[in-house]
Amino acid sequence: MQNKSEFGGDFAKFINGLAGTVACMSREAGESARERTREWIAGLDFVSREEFDAVKEMAAKAREEADSLKARVAALESALATKGAGEAE
Structure with missing residues (x-):
């Protein structure tokens, strides 16, 4: 025991x-x-962080380009309206 x-x-x-x-x-x-x-x-x-950042950068560039194109269209419309108003007189 x-x-x-x-x-x-x-x-x-x-x-x-x-x-x-x-x-x-x-x-x-x-x-x-x-x-x-x-x-x-x-x-x-x-997606990886690198892919996310690349797409984010491309979207920012696309926004800038869209804003630039909007400004150009507005300027052309304004010039066209001015030219049309001058011919109407």
Whole structure:
């Protein structure tokens, strides 16, 4: 029969082993969850920051060009209206 000190020592070893196993399982579960999350996000149709910035820059240039064309059309319409008013007199 084991005495109380041997039982306590064996119990402490058991608890330490159990704690190590639980810590390892927890770490593996976290790594697995992170990997699944990475795979899930990779499967989504996200654009990279570089692609986003390139499209944003192209849109800004297109807006500037559209504004410039609007100003030119307005100037041409104004000139045409002035010319038409001068001929009507």
